[in-house]
Amino acid sequence: MNASSTTKAVVLLIICTFFWGSCFPIGKHALNEVHALTLVFWRFTIAAVCLALYILVMGAERFALTIRQWIWVVAVSAVGVGGLNLGLFTGLEHTAATNGSLIMALSPLMTALIACIAMRSLPTLPQCFSLVVSLSGVLMVITNGHLETLLTMDINQGDKMIFSGMLAWSFYTYCSQNISRWMPVIPYTLVGMLSGATVIGLMCLATPEVHPFAELMSSSAIGMTEVVYIGVFGTVAGYLLWLNGVRELGSPTAALFFNFVPVFAVLTAYMMGQAVTQLQLIGIAIVILGLLLPRLPVFRKATQAV
Secondary structure (H helix, E strand, C coil), rough: CHHHHHHHHHHHHHHHHHHHHHHHHHEEEHHHCCCCHHHHHHHHHHHHHHHHHHHHCCCCCCCCCCCHHHHHHHHHHHHHHHHHHHHHHHHHCCCCCCHHHHHHCCHHHHHHHHHHHCCCCCCHHHHHHHHHHHHHHHHHHHHCCCHHHHHHCCCCCHHHHHHHHHHHHHHHHHHHHHHHEEEEEHHHHHHHHHHHHHHHHHHHHHHCCHHHHHHHHHHHHHHHHHHHHHHHHHHHHHHHHHHHHHHHHHHHHHHHHHHHHHHHHHHHHHHHHEEEEEEEHHHHHHHHHHHHHHHHHHHHHHHHHH
């Protein structure tokens, strides 16, 4: 991997986390008009339609998978994509957003742990240090500097559901590193969107009070725009950029960028009229520092070579 491809992957991952981070305040506003399951269902349905049209017009790389490989791809997609959103959005109905953000911030640590278990190795010291620093910045952002609030968090049903979703996403991130080597990114992403839409669609059928089509049609123009944004940018663009970053940098390194999600959520909330404190800005700087620390030796060697 050369420096150019690494830099490109880093930039794309930052854009990806911006799309995902912005979906939190936008999605929160959209939930005033539609049910959480309805929002997630349309998120994946819109994404699947966009990807299918893209493949139809632009074509896709040819690939051949065995039945066993297809089963693995569908299973990983259903668990990772469907499980994350099902656990996250249903869990937020039973717990505070602070709890949810904190639990999701554990994804990089869990992904690295899954990778170490799978490869029967220990994480490197720079990787551990980067995780600790980045997570510290995330905690500062989501607690507004009041770290003592972490001691009062109760493990309720909502927290458990979000934790399950976080585990599903960590599993998906790790497995995607290998799957994307023998399956093109766009078809793999389409499988993920179809799997997610199927899982959430079944949940909608099992929930009498949820009516995805009626709720969307009765939404305001702003509400529909927010749903489309989450489907196109927060899903299609986000997942494609994420899988590209995983393929280029590997799942443990790419997972570190997930710490940017709550940071961009705060910035987007500020642009929507909410205040951002000085402590939150310091937390953002700490997160960026934590992500850059493992790359400093690489940058130093590149500079010396020039």
